[in-house]
Amino acid sequence: MTDTEQQAQADAPPRQTIEKVSIIISRGSLEGIYPGLIMANGARMEGIDADLFFTFFGLDAINRAKHEHVKVATVGNPALHLATWAGGVPGVSALVTHRLAADMERLDIPPIPEFIEMISDSGAGLYACKASVDLFGLTREDFIPQVDDIITVGEFYGLAAGGQIIFT
C-alpha cells in the first residue's frame, strides 16, 4: 500500500456497524411472529449479537403447546383483501395459514418451532416477559426448552444495553 492509500484509509470515516440487537415479539399471529424471527436469524447470520424477548401474545411462539399452531389473522387484516365476514368463516384462517406455510417452505423459510430452534442454536438468547407470564398464569414448564429465562422488563433493558431495540 502506498503512503497516499494509507492516508486515504486513515481519513475515511469508520464504517458504521450494528453490534447487537434486542428484538421484542409482542404479537401471536403468524405475521406478527415471523418478522422478529427473520430479523433475529438475519442478525446472527451477519455476526450481530441478538436476543429475542417474547411478550404478551408473542409468548405463543415459545409456548410448547401452541407454537405449532400459530395462525394468520384473517379477521381485521385488510391486506388479505378478504371480505370481513369471509375472514371469520371457520377454517379460513387455517386455510390461509396452510397456503402461506407451503409458500414459505418453498423459499426455505422454516416453520416457527424449527426456526426458533435454529435461532437458539445460532447463539441468540430467548427470553419470556415476566409480566405476561404472570398475567397468563404460565410457568417455565409451559415453554420450549430453548427459552433461556423469564425476565423482568428491567432485566431486559440490562441485556439490551449498548445495542438496538426493535419492537415488533
Added chain:
Amino acid sequence: MTLSTPTASDTPTAPGAAAGIPAERDGEGFFIHPEQWRPQMAAQIARENGISELSERHWQVLEFMRNAYLEQGGAPSIRTLGKASGVPIKELYELFPKGPAKLAAKIAGIPKPRGCI
C-alpha cells in the same frame, strides 16, 4: 495474473498477494469470479477474517458451500447448511462466529449469499 503457491510467510502488509489471491474481489472480499479460487487461497482468506486455522470441519462446510453454489448457482441457506452439510447449526456458528453462510462463502471463493434466511 499469476497463481502462486501460498507460503507460511504470508506478509500481513500485502493481504492475499502471497497466496496468489486475485484482485477481483468485491468491497467486502467476496470473489467476483469463483473460477479464480484455489483451495490454497482459503487459509489466507480465513486469516483475513479472524479464523486462524481451518480444521477438517471448516473444510467440510467450505466444500459443501462451493459444491452447492457450482451445482445450483446460488449459496445454500443457513437452514440447508445445517441440515445437509453434516455440520449442525450450533457448530457452524462455533466454526464461523461472524456468520457461517457469509464467511464460508467468502473463504470458499463464491459470491455473497443473497438470501434472508
